[in-house]
Amino acid sequence: MSNALSYVWLLPLLEKPYEAVALDLPGAIGALRIRRALPTEIALRQLLVTALESHSEYWAGLALQWLEQGFPQDPKLTELLMHCSESRTLSQSNRHKARRLASRAQN
Helix, strand or coil: CCCCCHHHHHHHHCCCCCHHHHCCCHHHHHHHHCCCCCCCCHHHHHHHHHHHCCCHHHHHHHHHHHHCCCCCCCHHHHHHHHHHCCCCCCHHHHHHHHHHHHHHCCC
């Protein structure tokens, strides 16, 4: 899935704990009952990027929870978190959470 918009169908995965999805990704995707053909390789990182770039308080908040639950950060995610920390489309609480996660990754 190279197109970020195609990950919109998978956003409900974020409603489950990160560890549960990571341990059984095929089962978690199957539970969504998506009636579209999905590629065999799905990058959970791109799912988080889609959520954080969605300008949705709900999906961004769930993506931040996954990061708090231990989803591995990389420099690009950290950069995106810094951008989220300045975005007025997110609540102050989520902006602070994004800044804290970004700072933690930089240290």
